[in-house]
Amino acid sequence: DTEVTQTPKHLVMGMTNKKSLKCEQHMGHRAMYWYKQKAKKPPELMFVYSYEKLSINESVPSRFSPECPNSSLLNLHLHALQPEDSALYLCASSQELAGVETQYFGPGTRLLVL
Amino acid sequence: DQQVKQNSPSLSVQEGRISILNCDYTNSMFDYFLWYKKYPAEGPTFLISISSIKDKNEDGRFTVFLNKSAKHLSLHIVPSQPGDSAVYFCAAIQGAQKLVFGQGTRLTINP
Numbered sequence: 001d002t003e004v005t006q007t008p009k010h011l012v013m014g015m016t017n018k019k020s021l022k023c024e025q026h027m028g029h030r031a032m033y034w035y036k037q038k039a040k041k042p043p044e045l046m047f048v049y050s051y052e053k054l055s056i057n058e059s060v061p062s063r064f065s066p067e068c069p070n071s072s073l074l075n076l077h078l079h080a081l082q083p084e085d086s087a088l089y090l091c092a093s094s095q096e097l098a099g100v101e102t103q104y105f106g107p108g109t110r111l112l113v114l
Numbered sequence: 115d116q117q118v119k120q121n122s123p124s125l126s127v128q129e130g131r132i133s134i135l136n137c138d139y140t141n142s143m144f145d146y147f148l149w150y151k152k153y154p155a156e157g158p159t160f161l162i163s164i165s166s167i168k169d170k171n172e173d174g175r176f177t178v179f180l181n182k183s184a185k186h187l188s189l190h191i192v193p194s195q196p197g198d199s200a201v202y203f204c205a206a207i208q209g210a211q212k213l214v215f216g217q218g219t220r221l222t223i224n225p
Contacts, residue, residue, distance in 0.1 A: 101210055107156050
């Protein structure tokens with residue numbers, strides 16, 4: 001079982017709203033990730049949590065705030081976003097498989113900022 | 115600076131034939147390479163990986179070849195099936211956790 005779940009599937013928000021994206025995995029994976037994907041582009045890494053601690057922040061603007069409440073959950077809090085932040089937000093978790101830290105992705109949340 | 119490149123944005127193959135997707139990279143420090151498949155409105159699905167110390171890895175219809183001297187890898191799918199139509203991303207691991215993706219190749223399998 002390599003299932004990563006994400007809620008909501010779709011989200012529309014105004015530039016003054018505060019919202020949160022949620023991600024969950026019950027595979028015991030030690031690392032969890034947030035990616036952003038714009039249309040016809042590859043996913044771009046935003047944040048990495050290892051053992052519930054933030055290990056990588058790819059210089060993401062502070063209007064995106066990640067949170068890892070426990071080893072199974074990962075949140076992305078959104079505040080004062082811009083229309084250019086509209087994208088597919090992907091969560092992933094990883095386990096070591098044959099020596100490589102293999103990442104498994106959720107279905108994504110499609111975000112539209114108006 | 116694009117470290118992982120997929121120079122073909124699209125590829126069309128007849129059902130039953132071989133599909134060959136190509137990927138080039140510039141960073142010789144990459145340890146592992148992975149291929150992901152992505153359908154519209156879904157997250158990428160892991161297909162197969164290869165360590166930089168190997169030159170081939172096979173899993174069912176999927177085989178990945180790595181040529182380190184040329185900094186080139188390829189994914190072979192044989193035989194190709196209609197359900198293989200998707201966007202395929204090549205990715206490399208930088209450090210333990212950072213995945214660097216190529217731009218993707220849209221594969222269309224024609225009946």
